[in-house]
Amino acid sequence: MKIDSLVKIPAPDFDLALTLDSGQAFHWESLGAGFVGAIGESAVYVEQQGAVLKVRGPAPKAFGALPGVVARYFSLDHPLAKICASLPNDPTMTAASNYCRGLRIIRQPRWECLATFITSSMKQVAHIRQISFKLRKRFGVRIGIYGTHVYAFPVAERLAGATEGELRDCGLGYRAKNLLATAQRVASTEADLESWRDLPDDELRTRLCELSGVGAKVANCVMLFAYERLRAFPIDVWVERVLREKYFPRRRKFRPGELQKFSAKHFGEHGGYAQQYLFHHARKTTPRRLSPGGR
DNA sequence: ATACAGGCTCGCC
DNA sequence: GGCGAGCCTGTA
DSSP, rough: OEEEEEEEEEOOOOOOOHHTTSSSSOOOOOEEEEEEEEETTTTEEEEEEEEEEEEEOOOGGGGGGGHHHHHHHHTTTOOOOHHHHOOOOOOOOOHHHHHHTTTTOOOOOOHHHHHHHHTTTTTOHHHHHHHHHHHHHHHHHHEEEESSSOOOOOHHHEEEEEEEEHHHHTTOOTTHHHHHHHHHHHHTSSSOOOOGGGOHHHHHHHHHHHTTOOOOOHHHHHHHHSSSTOOEEEOOOHHHHIIIIIIOOOOOOOOOTTHHHHHHHHHHHGGGHHHHHHHHHHHSSSSSOOOOSSS
């Protein structure tokens, strides 16, 4: 497929590379000065040039919609300055948000986001990426080529029709059963992800947690990255470490849900942004263990 | 080589 | 109704 359409869209207060490296989406690949990937069913190339985003896509008439799709996906409408100003003023938060300037919470397709985070448990980013690519390549629709293939994330109906063995072949291990069960519920519309859009936070979280392979952490990720719930505050091992070390340095024991409750109160209406900044800052500044060969 | 990793679930107490 | 172990697999 020829890529011959190009549009520039304004993108102030945005850092594309940082956003794509922050553990929200796992399928973008760097290519030349930019990145290729899929936004839903659209193949796209994006490249940042200062406060402008260059967007390339397949030529057909559908291209007209692409700039809007990109702007929405990267949440370029979020008032980032205001959001940052609303975060608490403590030193830990300030250091993290300074480090993450331009990092935005993106808006992902619901099923894709849910399925991806079901596969993420006890996995490192590199491995989540592999799983995402294998699922796409094996079950997804090929939607474009730009030096490399691009595949859409497979619809729930497709995965619902797969076997557990086929999913295991994609490296899912014990998660295969969970993904399959959830795909079947979503495909049967027993779990109608789109219609959950209007539920209040607590109810949405409850519904998500009823799905196989979804606990509080995954549910909060999906709420944040696919349902625009900017209060959602996923607590994984990184964030928990930060909370314990920085906010409760001399406490050892916590009641279940205690940190969650503290976070909701302390970080407030944009807690999801706070969490993402704390998370990314911790991940990138915590010294990795020395690798075997290189020190 | 061998822990260990961006969790969930189930069984046990 | 809280706590701990097991689950698959690639990576460091």
